[in-house]
Amino acid sequence: MRCNALENTKLKQKKGLWSPDEDQKLREYIENYGLRSWSAIPINAGLERNGKSCRLRWVNYLRPGLKRGAFSMQEEETILTLHGLLGNKWSLISQHLPGRTDNEIKNHWHCYLKKRVAKSESLEAQNTNTGNNESSSSYMNSMSRNLSIDSSNTANCSYVEADQQIPHSQINKLPKILFEDWLNLEEFHGHNGLAYNGGASNSSNYQDTLVDELLSNEAPAYSTETANHESNYQNEDMFHSTQMIIDDFFNFNGGDINIEDFLYM
DNA sequence: AATACGTCCAACCGCCTCGCG
DNA sequence: GCGCGAGGCGGTTGGACGTAT
Known part of the structure; x- marks a missing residue:
């Protein structure tokens, strides 16, 4: 029964x-x-x-508060950046895009962004083969080279075709992740597991904690101001320690990402 | 006008984790 | 410690819709 x-x-x-x-x-x-x-x-x-x-x-x-409609350029860049950091962690990524769902972000990635990344990477490979490569070949760099703001109309952001040359002056205007926005010195030197532990045994927990700490800071993840790492970092130790954290966390990227990539894309 | 093809998005599926008994 | 159910997540699919031929 x-x-x-x-x-x-x-x-x-x-x-x-x-x-x-x-x-x-x-x-x-x-x-x-x-x-x-x-x-x-x-x-x-x-x-x-x-x-x-x-x-x-x-x-x-x-659910109330959901955004419908097209993704803004800033949203897309957030997705690209966070995907570069976190991989296919759509739910984590969605936490940083208010009103967007993980499903929506995932769909958008598969429909648009993945292709764009693939295109830019193939272009990068071509450039490398023809000896026309630039200083860095990082994932973030290759993506960002394809993203540019239409400076003639900032309300109407557009993407530059991959086969177009982007002037270096424009590249420097790209929004950047500035780690000093995420990390403050107190946290860095002290509490809650954020301090670098030099290869802790529980590395996955450490990485999770680090990502949580990085992403949960209230400070804006983006800044359009020109990066100047010597002034942004209070001293050289801070800079190198941050580099160690990034290297540690992103070692699955084959060491492709370094702090210079983030600050000077 | 009909058909083929491509794109996009909502929803399903299967797996994993966690909490509870 | 074990089994079970619920919830969450990421991968995948089905179908509606638009565009090309």
Whole structure:
């Protein structure tokens, strides 16, 4: 009997696109009763869906505060940068793009950004083969070379085609991640596991902690001002220590990323 | 107008982690 | 310590829609 009941429940579970009526039911239920157990929500709300489906629909579509529409250039650059740092950690990336969901970001990456990165990397490879390579071949660098602001109309940002030459003066105007925005000296020298521990045994925890600390700072991740590392870093030790952290964390990038890449792209 | 092809996005699937008994 | 269920995440797919031929 119990099996039959379960089978009936399964049989009743609907799949595919959500109807406006289903959306309305889910929205009203959550507004009235809040987010409790996802598995209980479809039963109580009278929906023929499973809990996972309800959760996905709410998170990706119905949740208040979601942004719809095209990604701005800044959002795209944030994705590119964070993807360079974190890889396919879409949920982590989405935490730094208010109103965007991990699913949306993931789709945008697969539809647009991945191709752009691939294109720029192949261009980079061509340049290298023809002896026309520039100083750095980092992932971040190759991506950023393809991104440029249309200076004639800043409200209408556009992407420069990969086969166009970008003047160096324009490259320097690109927004940059400035690690001094993320790291402050107190944190760096002290508490909460952010201090560099010179190859701790629990390296994955250390890396997670480091990323969390880096990304949870309230300071803006971007700055358009020209980087000047000698003034941004209080002393040479700070600079080298930061370099060590970056090397440690990004060793999976084959050592391609270094602090100069971030500051002088 | 019909068909083929490409793009994009919502949603599903499977795996992993975590908390609880 | 183990099993189980729930929730979360990333990869993948299905289908709607637009464009090219």
